[in-house]
Amino acid sequence: xxxxxxxxxxxxxxxxxxxxxxxxxxxxxxxxxxxxxxxxxxxxxxxxxxxxxxxxxxxxxxxxxxxxxxxxxxxxxxxxxxxxxxxxxxxxxxxxxxxxxxxxxxxxxxxxxxxxxxxxxxxxxxxxxxxxxxxxxxxxxxxxxxxxxxxxxxxxxxxxxxxxxxxxxxxxxxxxxxxxxxxxxxxxxxxxxxxxxxxxxxxxxxxxxxxxxxxxxxxxxxxxxxxxxxxxxxxxxxxxxxxxxxxxxxxxxxxxxxxxxxxxxxxxxxxxxxxxxxxxxxxxxxxxxxxxxxxxxxxxxxxxxxxxxxxxxxxxxxxxxxxxxxxxxxx
Amino acid sequence: xxxxxxxxxxxxxxxxxxxxxxxxxxxxxxxxxxxxxxxxxxxxxxxxxxxxxxxxxxxxxxxxxxxxxxxxxxxxxxxxxxxxxxxxxxxxxxxxxxxxxxxxxxxxxxxxxxxxxxxxxxxxxxxxxxxxxxxxxxxxxxxxxxxxxxxxxxxxxxxxxxxxxxxxxxxxxxxxxxxxxxxxxxxxxxxxxxxxxxxxxxxxxxxxxxxxxxxxxxxxxxxxxxxxxxxxxxxxxxxxxxxxxxxxxxxxxxxxxxxxxxxxxxxxxxxxxxxxxxxxxxxxxxxxxxxxxxxxxxxxxxxxxxxxxxxxxxxxxxxxxxxxxxxxxxx
Numbered sequence: 001x002x003x004x005x006x007x008x009x010x011x012x013x014x015x016x017x018x019x020x021x022x023x024x025x026x027x028x029x030x031x032x033x034x035x036x037x038x039x040x041x042x043x044x045x046x047x048x049x050x051x052x053x054x055x056x057x058x059x060x061x062x063x064x065x066x067x068x069x070x071x072x073x074x075x076x077x078x079x080x081x082x083x084x085x086x087x088x089x090x091x092x093x094x095x096x097x098x099x100x101x102x103x104x105x106x107x108x109x110x111x112x113x114x115x116x117x118x119x120x121x122x123x124x125x126x127x128x129x130x131x132x133x134x135x136x137x138x139x140x141x142x143x144x145x146x147x148x149x150x151x152x153x154x155x156x157x158x159x160x161x162x163x164x165x166x167x168x169x170x171x172x173x174x175x176x177x178x179x180x181x182x183x184x185x186x187x188x189x190x191x192x193x194x195x196x197x198x199x200x201x202x203x204x205x206x207x208x209x210x211x212x213x214x215x216x217x218x219x220x221x222x223x224x225x226x227x228x229x230x231x232x233x234x235x236x237x238x239x240x241x242x243x244x245x246x247x248x249x250x251x252x253x254x255x256x257x258x259x260x261x262x263x264x265x266x267x268x269x270x271x272x273x274x275x276x277x278x279x280x281x282x283x284x285x286x287x288x289x290x291x292x293x294x295x296x297x298x299x300x301x302x303x304x305x306x307x308x309x310x311x312x313x314x315x316x317x318x319x320x321x322x323x324x325x326x327x328x329x330x331x
Numbered sequence: 332x333x334x335x336x337x338x339x340x341x342x343x344x345x346x347x348x349x350x351x352x353x354x355x356x357x358x359x360x361x362x363x364x365x366x367x368x369x370x371x372x373x374x375x376x377x378x379x380x381x382x383x384x385x386x387x388x389x390x391x392x393x394x395x396x397x398x399x400x401x402x403x404x405x406x407x408x409x410x411x412x413x414x415x416x417x418x419x420x421x422x423x424x425x426x427x428x429x430x431x432x433x434x435x436x437x438x439x440x441x442x443x444x445x446x447x448x449x450x451x452x453x454x455x456x457x458x459x460x461x462x463x464x465x466x467x468x469x470x471x472x473x474x475x476x477x478x479x480x481x482x483x484x485x486x487x488x489x490x491x492x493x494x495x496x497x498x499x500x501x502x503x504x505x506x507x508x509x510x511x512x513x514x515x516x517x518x519x520x521x522x523x524x525x526x527x528x529x530x531x532x533x534x535x536x537x538x539x540x541x542x543x544x545x546x547x548x549x550x551x552x553x554x555x556x557x558x559x560x561x562x563x564x565x566x567x568x569x570x571x572x573x574x575x576x577x578x579x580x581x582x583x584x585x586x587x588x589x590x591x592x593x594x595x596x597x598x599x600x601x602x603x604x605x606x607x608x609x610x611x612x613x614x615x616x617x618x619x620x621x622x623x624x625x626x627x628x629x630x631x632x633x634x635x636x637x638x639x640x641x642x643x644x645x646x647x648x649x650x651x652x653x654x655x656x657x658x659x660x661x662x
Contacts, residue, residue, distance in 0.1 A: 137577065150515060150523040184481060184565035192481040192562045215566040216573025231523045232563060234515035235546040236570055242547025243574060246468065247602065251582075254598050259589060267585050271578065 004034040004059065005313045008090040008099035009305075011041030012068035013106020015298045018042075021105065022049035024305030029058040035313060038099055040065050040090040065089040068106075071298055075109035079117070087111055091118040094291045101292035101312040105283070105300045111293065112148060112286060119291040122321075124328040127152070128288035129160050129230070130295060132311075133172055135280045136273060137240075138221035142168050145227075146284050147234035154197035157181070157227050158205065159328075163287040164225035165207045166327050170318040171285070171311060172224070176208060180223035182232065183212035194229070202227075206331050237277060244275025282308035285315060287324065292316050335365040335390065336647045338640055339421040339430035342372030343399035344437020346629045349373075352436065353380035355636030360389040366644060369430055371421040372396050396420040399437075402629055406440035410448070418442055422449040425622045432623035432643040436614070436631045442624065443479060443617060450622040453652075455659040458483070459619035460491050460561070461626060463642075464503055466611045467604060468571075469552035473499050476558075477615050478565035485528035488512070488558050489536065490659075494618040495556035496538045497658050501649040502616070502642060503555070507539055511554035513563065514543035525560070533558075537662050568608060575606025613639035616646060618655065623647050 009025055011018040018041055025037045036059040039046050043064040050060070065086035069078045079088060087106060091114045093099035104111045112128065121128060131144030144160040144167070145152070152160075161179050168177035181198060183191040188199060190212055202209045213222050218236065228236070248268045255264045273280050282304035283296030294312040296304060315321070340356055342349040349372055356368045367390040370377050374395040381391070396417040400409045410419060418437060422445045424430035435442045443459065452459060462475030475491040475498070476483070483491075492510050499508035512529055514522040519530060521543055533540045544553050549567065559567070579599045586595045604611050613635040614627030625643040627635060646652070 147515060182566060184478060184562050215569030216576070218570055219573045219577040231515050232566060235513060235563060235567065238546030239549055239567055239570065240546070240574060242550045243571060243606070245547070246550040247578065247605065250601070250605065251598070254601065258594065263589065267582070270581065270585065274578065274581065275574070
């Protein structure tokens with residue numbers, strides 16, 4: 001089993017930690033598919049969760065971490081005062097080569113900061129970013145930045161494009177992805193100051209830039225890689241979720257009495273899954289740091305963790321970081 | 332009929348002009364409700380459209396304009412070279428008091444520029460804005476800016492808040508509207524540089540500021556007035572339309588064979604109406620200029636024109652501009 005992928009899981013991060021993290025870890029380790037899981041966190045808590053399962057012989061291990069960053073703590077201060085935080089311990093395992101990837105459903109800020117501190121940024125990257133595919137809504141489309149960087153320079157957006165391009169190729173498996181800038185009009189002259197300047201950079205990029213796309217082009221999957229700053233990415237993602245909720249409620253009312261309740265549940269459930277991208281996708285890859293780091297939604301439960309493990313593993317197996325380094329060199 | 336509201340309609344603007352503009356004008360003039368319509372454009376074309384209807388005795392008149400701005404023409408240059416453009420002629424009728432309001436389904440840029448040139452900006456307003464209610468999706472919520480101003484300063488967002496507040500009070504009829512900033516997090520410290528600075532200004536505003544709202548709060552109607560720059564407003568509006576289209580297609584497939592076709596059409600039609608806010612709402616009010624100017628979607632047909640007339644009329648009858656002037660003075 002030399003080729004197995006070793007994933008360090010932050011057992012203390014997320015709304016349902018450690019229970020659902022441990023459950024997801026057991027599930028992942030039970031599949032005979034060359035994965036090893038290292039649970040990082042309070043050993044006693046992890047052991048008592050593990051006691052619920054028959055884990056004999058499973059590729060599961062524990063690395064103790066005596067501290068944990070709570071969601072809402074200011075990341076930099078929390079990491080300074082908690083040197084043995086599970087996020088830091090897991091990140092160090094990646095740095096030292098004892099793990100191939102690290103996954104946390106905890107504080108996005110703390111994971112991002114510790115990834116930068118411990119793994120370092122890739123050459124040419126000012127600001128690492130978080131992105132992911134739009135899942136079933138537009139399976140061949142990835143968006144970067146999904147919320148990590150609120151204020152971006154044109155050069156940041158350009159880097160997101162290179163990162164998204166590598167992500168689409170390696171993680172989604174699209175050989176020649178199209179890349180677009182999210183804007184308020186399709187024509188070249190449309191945009192705000194930053195996207196208009198970025199447009200000029202994108203034209204010189206070593207990728208297939210197809211110009212601006214508009215908001216309605218996102219769910220229609222008009223480009224494989226759609227680039228925006230994290231302020232817009234966050235608002236779009238959450239708007240999508242909220243619209244899904246509201247439309248689901250209206251649909252429920254419209255269908256009541258016309259279809260059997262279980263059929264209505266199925267249809268509204270599909271609507272929920274289409275519109276709740278981060279819930280379904282398990283989060284996003286922190287890209288632009290020198291290692292594979294996956295940050296999940298705090299609400300993530302075992303199924304989302306499974307999806308996170310699947311994608312982090314893909315990033316390892318396809319040598320995403322090496323590919324990205326190479327693309328960053330050639331622009 | 333001294334109290335009737337006189338509306339100047341740009342008969343040449345929009346994808347279905349003059350046909351649908353004239354049809355909408357005839358419908359509006361046929362309702363016995365104290366409205367007078369002035370059709371502005373190529374008189375011969377308007378007359379031949381009017382010939383389709385029995386318009387004897389209707390409060391309809393024509394003011395000839397020998398030129399028209401085409402959609403896609405650079406606004407400033409177009410207006411300079413076409414002094415007799417229908418948009419300009421209609422705007423002058425408002426300026427001279429011969430009309431109480433002006434409505435165009437033509438070039439947003441040309442309408443905005445001519446409104447500023449001819450009517451002038453209200454004192455304290457740097458950038459007029461376009462906004463409207465979210466219609467059936469969130470009937471008690473208005474959003475400003477919906478797309479007119481891509482790059483905004485904190486002070487611009489503050490003015491949009493005053494404008495949106497007056498709009499919610501006068502046009503929507505909400506006595507004490509809540510006002511919020513659209514951001515990437517609910518907490519005060521969240522936002523991009525501009526919204527964080529705007530937050531400080533909003534706290535001093537003479538309105539009920541409830542802080543930041545997130546993307547999912549928009550369709551949920553968490554605030555009566557939601558403020559963002561026009562870049563974000565445009566992307567959100569179009570994303571909403573695109574998501575509605577994609578979900579409608581999926582729903583069609585899910586429901587086929589389970590419900591009668593006409594019931595499916597009804598349900599997908601409702602979904603379309605909920606998500607296509609500008610289509611249903613007929614456009615938005617250009618606010619911050621010294622007169623009532625309504626800009627509609629180029630795709631608008633007679634029903635959207637009727638809605639535009641209804642809202643423009645409300646703006647006249649509720650003295651929206653006078654109220655706004657007063658709110659701009661008190662901040």
